[in-house]
Amino acid sequence: MNCIIIIEMGTDAVKVFAFDLSGNLISSSKGHYPTFHEQPDHSEQDPEQMFITMLYILKNLLIEKIYPKKYTVTCICFGSSMHSLLAVDKEGIPLGNAITWADNRGKKEAADLKQSSLGEEIYRATGTPIHPMSSLIKIAWMKNHDPEKFRLAKKFMPIKTYIIQQLTGACVIDYSIASATGLMNIHNLTWDEAALEFAGITPEELPDLHPVFYSGVTLKKEYQRVLKLSPTVKILIGSSDGCLATLGAGVWENSMATITIEDSGAFRIIGDKIIEDPKQQIFNYLLTEKHIITGGPTSNGGVIFNWFAKQFGDFTEAFDIDQSMEMLIEEAAGVEVGSGGLIFLPFLHGERAPIWNPNSRGCYFGVNIRHERKHFIRATIEGILYEMYSIGRTLEPHRHIETLSINGSFASIPFCAQIIADLFNKPVSTISHADSIGMGAFLLSATEMGIYPSLEQASKTVTMHQTYLPNAENHQVYAQYFKVFESLITKVADEFDAISDLQQRYSQ
Amino acid sequence: MHFPHILEFTHKKNNTIQLNSFNSNVTDCICMYYILEGKFSWMIDLQQHTLYPGDFAVVLPGQRIGGENGILNIGALFGLKISAEDCGKILLGKWSGLTKKEKLSINQILLVNKQQLVLKLKEAQVLMHNLQLELQNEEVGFYTRVNQLLDELFVLVSRQLIRQNSSRRDFPQTFLKLEQTLRQNLAHQWTVEEMAALIGMGTTAFTEKVKNYSGFSPLNYLINIRITEATKLLKKNEVNVTDIALSTGFYSSQHFSTTFKKLTGYTPSEFRKK
Numbered sequence: 001m002n003c004i005i006i007i008e009m010g011t012d013a014v015k016v017f018a019f020d021l022s023g024n025l026i027s028s029s030k031g032h033y034p035t036f037h038e039q040p041d042h043s044e045q046d047p048e049q050m051f052i053t054m055l056y057i058l059k060n061l062l063i064e065k066i067y068p069k070k071y072t073v074t075c076i077c078f079g080s081s082m083h084s085l086l087a088v089d090k091e092g093i094p095l096g097n098a099i100t101w102a103d104n105r106g107k108k109e110a111a112d113l114k115q116s117s118l119g120e121e122i123y124r125a126t127g128t129p130i131h132p133m134s135s136l137i138k139i140a141w142m143k144n145h146d147p148e149k150f151r152l153a154k155k156f157m158p159i160k161t162y163i164i165q166q167l168t169g170a171c172v173i174d175y176s177i178a179s180a181t182g183l184m185n186i187h188n189l190t191w192d193e194a195a196l197e198f199a200g201i202t203p204e205e206l207p208d209l210h211p212v213f214y215s216g217v218t219l220k221k222e223y224q225r226v227l228k229l230s231p232t233v234k235i236l237i238g239s240s241d242g243c244l245a246t247l248g249a250g251v252w253e254n255s256m257a258t259i260t261i262e263d264s265g266a267f268r269i270i271g272d273k274i275i276e277d278p279k280q281q282i283f284n285y286l287l288t289e290k291h292i293i294t295g296g297p298t299s300n301g302g303v304i305f306n307w308f309a310k311q312f313g314d315f316t317e318a319f320d321i322d323q324s325m326e327m328l329i330e331e332a333a334g335v336e337v338g339s340g341g342l343i344f345l346p347f348l349h350g351e352r353a354p355i356w357n358p359n360s361r362g363c364y365f366g367v368n369i370r371h372e373r374k375h376f377i378r379a380t381i382e383g384i385l386y387e388m389y390s391i392g393r394t395l396e397p398h399r400h401i402e403t404l405s406i407n408g409s410f411a412s413i414p415f416c417a418q419i420i421a422d423l424f425n426k427p428v429s430t431i432s433h434a435d436s437i438g439m440g441a442f443l444l445s446a447t448e449m450g451i452y453p454s455l456e457q458a459s460k461t462v463t464m465h466q467t468y469l470p471n472a473e474n475h476q477v478y479a480q481y482f483k484v485f486e487s488l489i490t491k492v493a494d495e496f497d498a499i500s501d502l503q504q505r506y507s508q
Numbered sequence: 509m510h511f512p513h514i515l516e517f518t519h520k521k522n523n524t525i526q527l528n529s530f531n532s533n534v535t536d537c538i539c540m541y542y543i544l545e546g547k548f549s550w551m552i553d554l555q556q557h558t559l560y561p562g563d564f565a566v567v568l569p570g571q572r573i574g575g576e577n578g579i580l581n582i583g584a585l586f587g588l589k590i591s592a593e594d595c596g597k598i599l600l601g602k603w604s605g606l607t608k609k610e611k612l613s614i615n616q617i618l619l620v621n622k623q624q625l626v627l628k629l630k631e632a633q634v635l636m637h638n639l640q641l642e643l644q645n646e647e648v649g650f651y652t653r654v655n656q657l658l659d660e661l662f663v664l665v666s667r668q669l670i671r672q673n674s675s676r677r678d679f680p681q682t683f684l685k686l687e688q689t690l691r692q693n694l695a696h697q698w699t700v701e702e703m704a705a706l707i708g709m710g711t712t713a714f715t716e717k718v719k720n721y722s723g724f725s726p727l728n729y730l731i732n733i734r735i736t737e738a739t740k741l742l743k744k745n746e747v748n749v750t751d752i753a754l755s756t757g758f759y760s761s762q763h764f765s766t767t768f769k770k771l772t773g774y775t776p777s778e779f780r781k782k
Contacts, residue, residue, distance in 0.1 A: 013723070029723060030723045031722065031723040031724060032721060032722040032723055032724075034683070034684050034687050036684075046736060048736045048737075048739045048740055049732070049733070049736040051739075052732050052735050052736045052739065052771070053732060055771055055772065056724075056728070056732055056771060057723060059771065091743075093743045093744075220773075221773075222772065222773030222774050222778075223772075223773055225773050226769075226770070226771070226772065226773035227773075310677050310678050313677070315677050320679065320717075321677065321678070321679065324677075
């Protein structure tokens with residue numbers, strides 16, 4: 001029996017999935033790697049550790065779970081989180097750690113570029129909002145603040161390119177990951193001249209661009225041997241987590257959108273055209289040149305509720321954080337819709353879409369003498385979801401959306417799913433498989449192998465699991481609170497800058 | 509002198525404020541203070557701390573301590589100074605009756621937490637009081653008793669640090685700290701017991717928790733860090749393979765070679781040449 005292996009280099013962990021050719025999950029395994037924060041705005045990972053972790057998890061999955069069941073691997077496909085950046089020297093050796101999407105060191109470079117007409121031009125060409133997350137800004141930062149490393153760097157690549165290069169020797173990047181670097185012109189599918197000039201690099205310093213279906217690389221012999229893989233196993237370079245999650249969410253219809261909320265989150269739609277946004281609020285990433293994923297990301301998803309649980313959760317009875325969060329959700333469920341008028345701005349990590357302001361911060365607003373602990377719990381959850389709603393609304397002028405497909409550990413909590421349905425006043429469905437990124441990568445591989453005639457057909461095989469219908473009355477209440485939420489954000493814009501500045505100066 | 513390692517034991521009542529009564533100094537021994545009365549404002553390693561009755565402070569060799577503005581506030585406290593061995597690296601000397609492993613764990617726990625060594629520790633009062641009595645009265649068995657009380661004090665402080673660490677509340681953070689500690693001393697032959705003790709868990713719970721969180725057993729996680737670091741050194745081409753093996757915690761270059769090849773398909777020297 002044949003099977004397909006998916007390797008997903010996620011933010012905190014590598015996940016490896018094995019699917020049979022009908023899309024049934026045979027087995028999966030996960031290996032965690034740490035993120036280091038040497039300085040407040042920095043967020044880095046060790047590329048060698050990521051590679052070794054991936055190799056270990058992959059090898060054990062194959063040898064312990066896949067080969068004993070008599071499966072033969074025919075295809076390996078890669079997915080990964082977006083926006084990571086690694087600089088390597090002329091020998092291909094990493095110059096320090098990889099910088100993750102969550103790194104905000106390029107705040108100033110981003111703010112300056114965003115205000116210029118060049119910034120506008122680059123955004124229009126690349127589809128990536130001007131923000132410290134992008135490779136464009138990270139490289140520019142390095143040029144300005146770490147000239148020695150910048151001088152030694154011969155290639156700049158995302159972590160996925162590094163992993164594939166270790167395994168195959170080829171230095172390649174797929175359109176999806178490339179379209180999220182802020183360096184690729186998504187209209188003509190080449191590295192963008194203006195963006196590269198701003199970053200101070202040439203196309204030779206970047207990996208070779210290829211479609212997500214590209215399979216012109218082969219595993220090095222040593223890895224074939226140690227992983228017991230045939231030389232003919234197909235290596236598909238694959239796509240990004242965001243694009244794959246959208247494909248795996250089964251939202252191919254024009255009237256559908258998908259919401260993912262794990263630690264961070266995003267609201268996404270799929271279409272055949274790039275959506276121009278004069279406000280520069282939304283991204284356009286390429287699944288293929290004809291399939292554009294458009295949407296907005298939030299940095300403040302489940303990670304914020306996790307923060308709340310750590311600070312205020314009950315650990316006298318709870319064994320760990322997950323149990324403590326479950327208890328909090330039970331408490332929140334007992335509070336009225338709208339948390340008795342307590343509103344929470346969840347920007348503890350600054351925010352990306354729709355305000356794209358790394359200086360924004362969290363806030364509880366409207367506290368009155370009758371509010372109890374439980375109101376704060378519910379307000380925290382509602383605040384995270386109001387933010388997702390506000391991202392969804394930026395897509396409204398461009399697309400009429402009727403139903404939503406949700407995934408991710410936070411969005412899939414039934415309590416959250418119902419609030420999302422009520423907030424958007426649209427039916428919300430969960431999908432029947434647990435991991436939409438893994439599923440998306442399977443569908444991509446299976447389409448390439450000819451099992452499905454097209455990505456459209458592949459995506460239609462995704463079935464919905466459970467549907468939450470909106471409650472019109474609740475929607476009315478949420479809609480009124482949301483107005484306050486939204487106007488609050490614009491009103492405290494100056495104070496966001498002031499407080500973030502003070503925090504940088506005085507807090508330890 | 510019965511106890512060369514006890515440099516000082518004081519039970520101090522301070523009734524007046526005097527200039528230069530507690531100037532800031534870098535200590536070369538372990539200083540411990542238990543507050544009995546009053547309110548003390550101290551600077552420990554440039555961080556301001558306010559200590560109240562029931563608070564216990566530990567200052568390790570190389571750390572700086574002094575009163576704010578060089579003043580010792582009005583109040584009462586126990587103070588204890590114990591010498592460390594090997595230039596301050598070994599905190600529990602030969603006097604301690606703890607096992608070698610236990611000493612090492614306590615050493616690690618104190619060092620890892622040296623930025624937060626002010627604890628609420630009411631239980632320490634009885635120990636300090638008994639210590640005072642033993643030292644004063646010198647009754648039969650006092651030599652053993654004093655050292656036992658010191659051991660008990662170190663165990664108590666370590667356990668409290670672990671509890672405060674709240675690994676249940678924030679396992680990812682705790683785990684990251686563990687990883688950093690392992691990387692700092694990769695050549696050491698870590699055991700699961702030591703790693704578990706470092707973050708204050710029992711071995712079984714620790715193994716379970718690490719597996720669940722990281723996907724690895726603790727020892728496999730450690731081996732992967734070893735290989736990661738070895739990979740970097742191999743790529744640098746400056747250090748020979750045997751030195752890499754030993755500095756990253758493998759028993760021998762043979763052990764390194766076998767482990768490395770099993771995972772990567774390359775022997776270390778093949779990997780270097782590629």
